Amino acid sequence: xxxxxxxxxxxxxxxxxxxxxxxxxxxxxxxxxxxxxxxxxxxxxxxxxxxxxxxxxxxxxxxxxxxxxxxxxxxxxxxxxxxxxxxxxxxxxxxxxxxxxxxxxxxxxxxxxxxxxxxxxxxxxxxxxxxxxxxxxxxxxxxxxxxxxxxx
Amino acid sequence: xxxxxxxxxxxxxxxxxxxxxxxxxxxxxxxxxxxxxxxxxxxxxxxxxxxxxxxxxxxxxxxxxxxxxxxxxxxxxxxxxxxxxxxxxxxxxxxxxxxxxxxxxxxxxxxxxxxxxxxxxxxxxxxxxxxxxxxxxxxxxxxxxxxxxxxxxxxxxxxxxxxxxxxxxxxxxxxxxxxxxxxxxxxxxxxxxxxxxxxxxxxxxxxxxxxxxxxxxxxxxxxxxxxxxxxxxxxxxxxxxxxxxxxxxxxxxxxxxxxxxxxxxxxxxxxxxxxxxxxxxxxxxxxxxxxxxxxxxxxxxxxxxxxxxxxxxxxxxxxxxxxxxxxxxxxxxxxxxxxxxxxxxxxxxxxxxxxxxx
Numbered sequence: 001x002x003x004x005x006x007x008x009x010x011x012x013x014x015x016x017x018x019x020x021x022x023x024x025x026x027x028x029x030x031x032x033x034x035x036x037x038x039x040x041x042x043x044x045x046x047x048x049x050x051x052x053x054x055x056x057x058x059x060x061x062x063x064x065x066x067x068x069x070x071x072x073x074x075x076x077x078x079x080x081x082x083x084x085x086x087x088x089x090x091x092x093x094x095x096x097x098x099x100x101x102x103x104x105x106x107x108x109x110x111x112x113x114x115x116x117x118x119x120x121x122x123x124x125x126x127x128x129x130x131x132x133x134x135x136x137x138x139x140x141x142x143x144x145x146x147x148x149x150x151x152x
Numbered sequence: 153x154x155x156x157x158x159x160x161x162x163x164x165x166x167x168x169x170x171x172x173x174x175x176x177x178x179x180x181x182x183x184x185x186x187x188x189x190x191x192x193x194x195x196x197x198x199x200x201x202x203x204x205x206x207x208x209x210x211x212x213x214x215x216x217x218x219x220x221x222x223x224x225x226x227x228x229x230x231x232x233x234x235x236x237x238x239x240x241x242x243x244x245x246x247x248x249x250x251x252x253x254x255x256x257x258x259x260x261x262x263x264x265x266x267x268x269x270x271x272x273x274x275x276x277x278x279x280x281x282x283x284x285x286x287x288x289x290x291x292x293x294x295x296x297x298x299x300x301x302x303x304x305x306x307x308x309x310x311x312x313x314x315x316x317x318x319x320x321x322x323x324x325x326x327x328x329x330x331x332x333x334x335x336x337x338x339x340x341x342x343x344x345x346x347x348x349x350x351x352x353x354x355x356x357x358x359x360x361x362x363x364x365x366x367x368x369x370x371x372x373x374x375x376x377x378x379x380x381x382x383x384x385x386x387x388x389x390x391x392x393x394x395x396x397x398x399x400x401x402x403x404x405x406x407x408x409x410x411x412x413x414x415x416x417x418x419x420x421x422x423x424x425x426x427x428x429x430x431x432x433x434x435x436x437x438x439x440x441x442x443x444x445x446x447x448x449x450x451x452x453x454x455x456x457x458x459x460x461x462x463x464x465x466x467x468x469x470x471x472x473x474x475x476x477x478x479x480x481x482x483x484x485x486x487x488x489x490x491x492x493x494x495x496x497x498x499x500x501x502x503x504x505x506x507x508x509x510x
Contacts, residue, residue, distance in 0.1 A: 031193060035202055035262040036354070040190055056190040063384055073406050085187055108510070110209060111406040113453070115510050125197040128261075131510045133453045138216050140260045140510045147193035 025095025031147040052090030073112035084109055106131045203263045203310035204351040210382030210389050210403055213508035220504025223248035224463055227498040231287045232491035242290035249274035265308040273300040288427040296328040298421045318347040327422035339422050339476055341366055347378055355382045367396055367418040369436030369467035371478050407449035414442045432473045438466040459502045465495035
């Protein structure tokens, strides 16, 4: 009887341990603002990876057309009509432990460039987001701050 | 047995808990949601200190690594007398050479940027008939050319969301040396600049400061003004660091732009070889380059830069130093030059491949 129970219970425990480990990575979830204050990005978890989409823009409409901004600088012409709000600019981040998420990319709508990217959580409300080309040396770090609903 | 089945059922249930948990994400944009809920949010830690960027919107990308070639078409060097050498007109059919540069951001945070760079420029002087040159300066240039090898560093420190300082320093070894017989480091030329400025909006930044520079050929202290601007449509702008360079920018797309303007280039080159081995002479070379520059991304972060323009000589005089000690003449000093040479002005071309910064 003991043996019969041991295998599945052990498996359940392993799964709970794994899910606990990934919950550490879930501290990344939430709304964040880059240092330039021009956008707000909601980081979500899909599968075991983390994605960030633009949910707010300081200038939501194109000053020339008055219509909601789209990804006009995308090198792929077929994507230039995609609205910036809702655009996933952070993609494919995996939690590697020690408050670091790696193997992802960051897209800069201002230039249409996609960079390799790592995220390091300095404290629970501050992220160091480093975009780079190929190797981390050729990069730039931006500090993002966590946003929350106003306290009543 | 039944208990075992229940146990495995639990495992399976846990594995598939959360519908769509393992769904693939291929689309860039999710379904519509009410984004107005993100309009009024507060910083979780009660307020963050924002720092202004070192760039403005639309500014041309900084070059991390650059490999280029500079070519001046034919012109004449009119040399002055030097000891028993008589004045001579030396025709050079072309002048130019490699231009390599690397600028690596060692620390790059939004509250502090430290960049370290290195550069190597060479000027090879090609004469139509080198054997016919009589003047030792013309002979030396045709045989050895001039080189610049330097290190530099730039610090950008923002104080808040508008105010910043920039400090820049460089050390360059300039002369007719070969790498097999390099000049002593005591002849390094030091340049520096410090600027204080503001970035009142994402489209504009300005700064004022002072520089110790060799851009006019000899060491000088000059006021400098930075003014970068991009219009709201990101079609036109300026990139100015006066008096070193000033350009109007036309942006066709973030990956394709054109510039019209000028750059003031110069250095003080020590003559160490041949007939000058025992002398203490330096060429004070300064030139204005009026130019059109076209830059475009050719593959991701690899940009090509092509420029064409007209080189106008500002100075090609020669000073004699005492034991290599630099002196300050400025714009109003009356210390005489050992040689007052003149150059006619040619068209020039430059092309480079560049790895640009994020």
